Amino acid sequence: MEPRAGAESLRVVAGPIRCADAGFDLVHVHRIGPDLRGFLDFHRAKVLPRSQAR
Numbered sequence: 001m002e003p004r005a006g007a008e009s010l011r012v013v014a015g016p017i018r019c020a021d022a023g024f025d026l027v028h029v030h031r032i033g034p035d036l037r038g039f040l041d042f043h044r045a046k047v048l049p050r051s052q053a054r
Contacts, residue, residue, distance in 0.1 A: 012042075016051045027051075 019027045029047075031039035 013047050013050055016047055020051055 016027045016029065029043060033039075
């Protein structure tokens with residue numbers, strides 16, 4: 001299960017990228033809610049590739 005589509009997803013993806021641009025080398029993300037697997041799958045597929053490419 002993905003977070004809401006559109007602007008919400010882009011905001012979620014942009015957060016760690018902004019942190020990396022600011023010089024952080026470690027960013028902790030967490031999920032509060034029932035769908036931990038969906039959260040991890042979304043970050044693995046959408047956030048990590050964009051963050052690591054920087």
